[in-house]
Amino acid sequence: MEKPEEAFPRIRALLTHKLVKKYGLKKSLVAHVMGVSPSAVTQYLAGRRGRRQSDAKLAEEIEGLAARVARKIELGLVEAAASEVQAYLNQLISPKPAQPQQIEGSLLEEIINSLRSRMELEEEAARKALELSSRATSPLAKLLLKQMAVDSLRHADIINMVIVALRSGGDTSINASDATLISQMSIFESLSEAQKLSETPIASLSPAIRALLLSIDMDEEKHEKLLKIALSGQPAKPEA
Secondary structure (H helix, E strand, O other): OOOHHHHHHHHHHHHHHHHHHHOOOOHHHHHHHHOOOHHHHHHHHHOOOOOOOOOHHHHHHHHHHHHHHHHHHHOOOHHHHHHHHHHHHHHHHOOOOOOOOOOOHHHHHHHHHHHHHHHHHHHHHHHHHHHHHHHOOOHHHHHHHHHHHHHHHHHHHHHHHHHHHHHHOOOOOOOHHHHHHHHHHHHHHHHHHOOOHHHOOOOOOOHHHHHHHHHHHHHHHHHHHHHHHHHOOOOOOOOO
């Protein structure tokens, strides 16, 4: 198995080449996203650092990673793009606890194929919404379309991380300490629930403004459901 100190330069070289050559990103920006110096990016591109050879599986992963990173940057989510790269590198060195296979092989592949198909649809929706936002003339229309692009991109990222988790065969449960952290969010969700924008006098506002404001309420309702589902099945806290 390739060691991280050998794998990282190779992956960075492959990713750098894609981001600069295929997506036309500036070397300084790529350096920031990759967490390396601009001179390192120059060396990756010149082939003096890291090998750009890859097998079919790695090439496919880097192609997808480069596309997601480039889209985040296009949407102005530079730090999110940097986090995406770091998360990919981290999963190469994170310990993967042994766990009995919970899903039969052919069913797992069926699930992953369905997820990948939906991920591609979300990515295409993000591209389309971004294209339309660049053509829109109204600032609010631009904002609506860009919000949809960001949402679709986030959906694609979620699906991609789920695919990675399923492929790794690692533990996908939420441990007790993480469950406590998630539970703490319920306090803030309750505050948002008490200040619903739909209960403010927005009926006289334009449809575009109402849509944007109500989307915030929709997100908060979704967060509340996410908390309940994520914490379902967690052991109850012992009484003091």
